Amino acid sequence: MLYITIGIIVIGIFLFVKDYFTIDTTSILIMSLFIIAGVLSPEEGFAGFNHPATITLGCMFVISAAIFKSGLIDGLSSKIIQIAKLNYVAALMVFCVTAAVFSAFINDTAVVAILIPMALLVCRETGIAPSRLLIPISFSALFGGTCTLIGTSTNILVSSYAKESGLEPFGMFEFSLAALCLSVIGLVYMFFVAPILLPKRESKELLLKTEAEKYIAEIELQEINDDVDISIAKSRLVRKFNAQILSIKRKHTLVYEINGETTLRADDKIKILIDPANLAKLREIESYHLIGNQSIIDDHTEKKIYEVMIPYGSVLAGKNLKELNFRNQYYASVLAVRQRKEITTNDVSHIKLREGDLLLLLASTKSLNALTAEKLMITLSEYQGAKFSLKRAIPTLLILIGVILAAALNFTSILMSALVGSLLIVTTTLMTPKEAYEAIEWKVIFMMAGVLSMGKALEKTGGSDIISAYVYQNLGDLDPRITISVIFLITFLSTNVLSSKAAAALMTPIVISLAGAMQLSEKPFLIAVMFACSLTFMTPVSYPTNTMVYAPGNYKFNDYLKIGTPLNFIIWIAASFIIPLFFPF
Structure with a gap:
């Protein structure tokens, strides 16, 4: 023995x-x-x-x-x-x-x-x-x-x-x-x-953001496009071109709480995170009208860019974003991941997350609060301490x-x-x-x-x-x-x-x-x-x-x-x- x-x-x-x-x-x-x-x-x-x-x-x-x-x-x-x-x-x-x-x-x-x-x-x-x-x-x-x-x-x-x-x-x-x-x-x-x-x-916060912005584009969905009236999860944008949809502007109004079930409509202006090779293919299809490369977020959107970290003990560690169904679960998008020295912006959904990883997150305050409350992430880009309660602190x-x-x-x-x-x-x-x-x-x-x-x-x-x-x-x-x-x-x-x-x-x-x-x-x-x-x-x-x-x-x-x-x-x-x-x- x-x-x-x-x-x-x-x-x-x-x-x-x-x-x-x-x-x-x-x-x-x-x-x-x-x-x-x-x-x-x-x-x-x-x-x-x-x-x-x-x-x-x-x-x-x-x-x-x-x-x-x-x-x-x-x-x-x-x-x-x-x-x-x-x-x-x-x-x-x-x-x-x-x-x-x-x-x-x-x-x-x-x-x-x-x-x-x-x-x-x-x-x-x-x-x-x-x-x-x-x-x-x-x-x-x-x-x-x-x-x-x-x-x-x-x-x-x-x-x-x-x-x-x-x-x-x-x-x-x-x-x-x-x-x-x-x-x-x-x-x-x-x-x-x-x-x-x-x-x-x-x-690396600014470098993460700069790298992510290289992969941001905005397209307008033409009426003849096959993705019209199709959910995001089943769209060609996601399934064929591996794009991550960050925001949708519909008739001058932003669509909030985007997830895989959100339906795309004709004339939607869609901000996407996509690698250059797939973006080049997308340019050749007329029904995807490329408006141009844009900043990650507009000033009037409620979503912001946050630098977050996977803390020790987080249940996210050891899994990738796809198996976590992260986008649908938390209404937030991961734009880039830094593991040790490596920064990844392409196909981040398949990266196995590890404790200590840095993520560039596009999320609303509500979504971010949900993630931090469950101890899944720590916000690094903005420090907001817990509210001090003397009634709780003394006992x-x-x-x-x-x-x-x-x-x-x-x-x-x-x-x-x-x-x-x-x-x-x-x-x-x-x-x-x-x-x-x-x-x-x-x-x-x-x-x-x-x-x-x-x-x-x-x-x-x-x-x-x-x-x-x-x-x-x-x-x-x-x-x-x-x-x-x-x-x-x-x-x-x-x-x-x-x-x-x-x-x-x-x-x-x-x-x-x-x-x-x-x-x-x-x-x-x-x-x-x-x-x-x-x-x-x-x-x-x-x-x-x-x-x-x-x-x-x-x-x-x-x-x-x-x-x-x-x-x-x-x-x-x-x-x-x-x-x-x-x-x-």
Whole structure:
């Protein structure tokens, strides 16, 4: 069974690296392979769904969402933006500190999702390049997340796994001092070294719009045209020439709420997004009278151009616009898509969307609000904070403080305090049950449940003992600081190509076995895994917040290597001394 386990884990690592499927799909696939192969029983395989770490994380999603819904952070936005507009140094410091502080207590991806539009607003009004601010915001959020037990899902996972293995779980602030030391080092790097290394690169928003405009044309539908009295979805414009209809002017009146069922009429003036090859073919057909190339929208239309981003956890990720029936569902048109460095304006309906993608969206305010309310997209081109509600903010903040104190003072476990806190959020009507359900990032829950099966399989088949024995044979006679340093190095290098949760699930049982073999305390080794999984800066895929800032900051892959690699190695060396200082062997 051990060889089968290793084989399945290798397949999993390959799929994680190649990114053939979404990360949650890969995690569930690995879990299923363990069950099918007989390595784990169905009960053991699915145990990840009722694992304390998974349940705690789900409850914390609800509490975090309630904080954001109250407008608490947005209530501070005017002050944050006011300070940031002073100069670049002020902007860098206020955004980094804000990201670090809030990420210590609430979902770091949600914190970064709110700060990105704020930062872009400051950049537009001050002339600061977005690339000078967004990576520091992401990295600072990672530092903040290490400071408390609820700061990241990885912390919760490692602590819960330790408890299941018969060890003492970590307290709410047990490792905060060690994390703060590393955070100070990281923030000093952000303030003094990163500005030298960060590129000065403008936003892609204008380039996206310019590229899209190259493909815009306006035609008038003649009475003899076969598309007259035909629905958009069945028209030749769409089926044969692959055109995307953006607007229809009918007798000096704009037709709103266009979808696939909208019927075309004679003399309609139709604005389309079409590639040059098909436009050339269209010119040859007299019944399509080409009026000329036009701007994307007219001043009098209610639809506007918005730059939006697919956030972490969006259900749009992993699907294309065609299978989502996006146009009919949301009455909005995607004009262009930017994935990493690639900008696509031709046949965008077949592009598989990914988290962190930038989209140029033609939509009404109503349609955009529907998309953002469902957390399908984040608006980048216009910052509009949630309305601050003191009536909601005070009880929500008190519940969060209660959850933290109850766990910190050992009145109860973090699982119980988070569970009670999320129930209070719903029962006091701060959020409806539907809103609470939608607040949970189910993709992360499924990923967590899936990756937990890897650690369970390693432990059950004795793989963790064999690996730890091998490490012990080679490093057991050395100073424990060297051993913990090697563990930290292996973990953060793994996390830069795997997900942080997958790396934590694999490394946790191994380091518990290793500490037992060396007859040392498990805590410094577990802290090393915890920190190494969160403090990963070398690639845009190493952590969700790094992915989120990639496109809005107009970064290149090498930017992360250039800025993140020195930081990762500084943190590695510092952690090798700081962790044993606070957690003796």
